[in-house]
Amino acid sequence: MRWRVLTLFLSLAVAAAGQELERSPFHGDETSIGVGKASFRLRCSACHGIHAEGGKGPPLNRGEFAAGNRDVDIYRVIARGVPGTEMPAYGTRNTEENIWRIVAFLRTFEAVADEPVDGDAERGEAVFWGGGGCGGCHKVGRRGGSYGPDLTRIGRSRSVQHLREALLDPGKDLPAGYFVVKVVTRDGRTISGIGSGIDDFSAQLRDASGKLHSFLREEVESIEREFTSVMPSGYGESLSDQQQRDLLAYMQALRGEESR
Numbered sequence: 092m093r094w095r096v097l098t099l100f101l102s103l104a105v106a107a108a109g110q111e112l113e114r115s116p117f118h119g120d121e122t123s124i125g126v127g128k129a130s131f132r133l134r135c136s137a138c139h140g141i142h143a144e145g146g147k148g149p150p151l152n153r154g155e156f157a158a159g160n161r162d163v164d165i166y167r168v169i170a171r172g173v174p175g176t177e178m179p180a181y182g183t184r185n186t187e188e189n190i191w192r193i194v195a196f197l198r199t200f201e202a203v204a205d206e207p208v209d210g211d212a213e214r215g216e217a218v219f220w221g222g223g224g225c226g227g228c229h230k231v232g233r234r235g236g237s238y239g240p241d242l243t244r245i246g247r248s249r250s251v252q253h254l255r256e257a258l259l260d261p262g263k264d265l266p267a268g269y270f271v272v273k274v275v276t277r278d279g280r281t282i283s284g285i286g287s288g289i290d291d292f293s294a295q296l297r298d299a300s301g302k303l304h305s306f307l308r309e310e311v312e313s314i315e316r317e318f319t320s321v322m323p324s325g326y327g328e329s330l331s332d333q334q335q336r337d338l339l340a341y342m343q344a345l346r347g348e349e350s351r
């Protein structure tokens with residue numbers, strides 16, 4: 092008898108907690124939504140855009156989320172972040188209430204279609220692995236090079252606008268952790284590549300062939316760190332407008348399925 096009461100009590104408690112979690116307690120509440128919006132502008136807009144239209148991070152104004160469409164799915168992504176991407180975990184630096192207010196704000200957007208890309212993903216794929224030479228530096232699934240970032244789920248991580256910019260104006264908004272290290276040796280040679288470590292005494296870099304180099308400051312003439320891109324910068328001219336749109340359509344469609 093006692094067990095039954097306890098079980099009943101427990102299942103009620105779980106149900107209550109579940110209910111609380113399923114939907115934001117601030118859903119539809121104007122004041123809380125205003126607070127959520129202010130928080131969003133302060134903490135999130137640098138990556139997701141001031142109107143949640145996307146930027147370096149994906150658009151959040153589509154009324155639809157890759158992480159799932161229940162309030163609790165959105166809550167979890169914000170609280171835990173997305174490991175291995177630039178999406179930080181906010182669970183430790185925010186109160187639960189504050190995150191729920193942001194969720195209530197994100198819920199105010201009506202469904203909007205993705206920015207249409209007037210291109211053909213299949214043709215884009217051909218450019219990527221063929222004439223564009225992108226696959227020499229980028230991986231999609233198991234295929235491709237590893238000098239540049241893995242693009243397997245880039246369509247999920249970034250907005251179309253950011254992808255276009257990455258292609259036509261590389262270096263404007265570098266992915267986190269990417270920088271160039273340029274070393275001039277005592278005998279006048281310059282070696283540069285993507286930095287994989289740098290401090291007061293030494294620097295490590297990977298050159299375009301994938302080879303790792305390590306230098307001690309005292310052994311070389313100079314070591315410089317530059318926040319520039321190593322992407323070829325002429326794609327605006329070497330690729331036709333149609334090829335650019337096809338590539339964008341291809342990248343927008345990359346959602347991570349290739350790695351499974």
Ligand code: HEC
Pocket residue numbers: 131134135136137138139147148149151155156157158159165168169173176177178179181193244247248249
């Ligand atoms: C430094 C950049 C950055 C900041 C700051 C940032 N995000 Fe993100 N966010 C991202 C990236 C990149 C992704 C995509 C992760 C992936 O590849 O799945 C993402 C993903 C998300 C998603 C999942 C989207 C979906 O469709 O599933 C949500 C929701 C989200 N962010 C909300 C927020 C909120 C709310 C804040 C502020 C409290 C925030 N983000 C701050 C970069 C950022």
Ligand code: HEC
Pocket residue numbers: 219223224225226227228229238239240245249254257258261262265266269285299319320321322323326338342
């Ligand atoms: C020489 C190697 C190289 C080639 C070729 C190259 N990339 Fe990149 N790409 C990089 C590197 C390295 C980065 C990141 C840092 C930087 O820009 O230097 C990058 C960044 C990107 C990004 C941004 C990724 C992000 O997380 O925001 C996209 C998108 C991209 N490249 C697409 C392409 C496409 C499409 C092509 C072919 C038309 C291409 N790249 C060709 C090396 C390359």
